[in-house]
Amino acid sequence: MKQLLLVFIGGGTGSVLRxxxxxxxxxxxxxxxxxxxAANILGSLLxxxxxxxxxxxxxxxxxxxxxxATGFCGGFTTFSTFAYENxxxxxxxxxxxxxxxxxxxFSIGFLAVFAGxxxxxxxxxxxxxx
Numbered sequence: 001m002k003q004l005l006l007v008f009i010g011g012g013t014g015s016v017l018r019x020x021x022x023x024x025x026x027x028x029x030x031x032x033x034x035x036x037x038a039a040n041i042l043g044s045l046l047x048x049x050x051x052x053x054x055x056x057x058x059x060x061x062x063x064x065x066x067x068x069a070t071g072f073c074g075g076f077t078t079f080s081t082f083a084y085e086n087x088x089x090x091x092x093x094x095x096x097x098x099x100x101x102x103x104x105x106f107s108i109g110f111l112a113v114f115a116g117x118x119x120x121x122x123x124x125x126x127x128x129x130x
Contacts, residue, residue: 003066010071014043018076032097033085036078037105043077044109048116056124 018039025035050069054060082105089098 003063006063006067007071007074010067010073011075014072014075014077018078022081031088031092031094033081033101036081036085037101040077040082040105041108041112043073044112045116046076047073048113048118049120050116052117052120053124056120 018035021039022033022035025038026033047069050060050065050073054065054069086098086102089095089101
């Protein structure tokens with residue numbers, strides 16, 4: 001039951017933050033979903049950092065991972081909104097925006113996960129011990 005509560009709290013927090021970013025950055029004038037894109041890329045970077053750190057550091061417990069990676073990042077990032085926004089691009093005949101948004105989201109998202117893991121590995125292995 002505790003694990004469900006951790007995912008619930010993390011997911012709710014991530015969803016609220018994604019909503020705020022979407023309201024601030026999504027452009028109703030152009031229809032370009034900058035907020036969703038930013039949330040998905042930042043969430044990808046965060047999950048790379050969180051899971052990279054969890055792999056390197058035994059102080060991050062399964063409960064921490066559930067709260068931060070499964071809950072927060074799961075609520076913060078959104079594939080369903082991404083898919084719907086692409087549907088809107090296709091429905092309106094905006095194939096260029098569809099292609100750019102899809103390719104950028106996937107490629108930069110993957111790179112962000114790898115960058116997060118790399119950053120943890122770089123700073124964790126290069127940190128001097130006392």
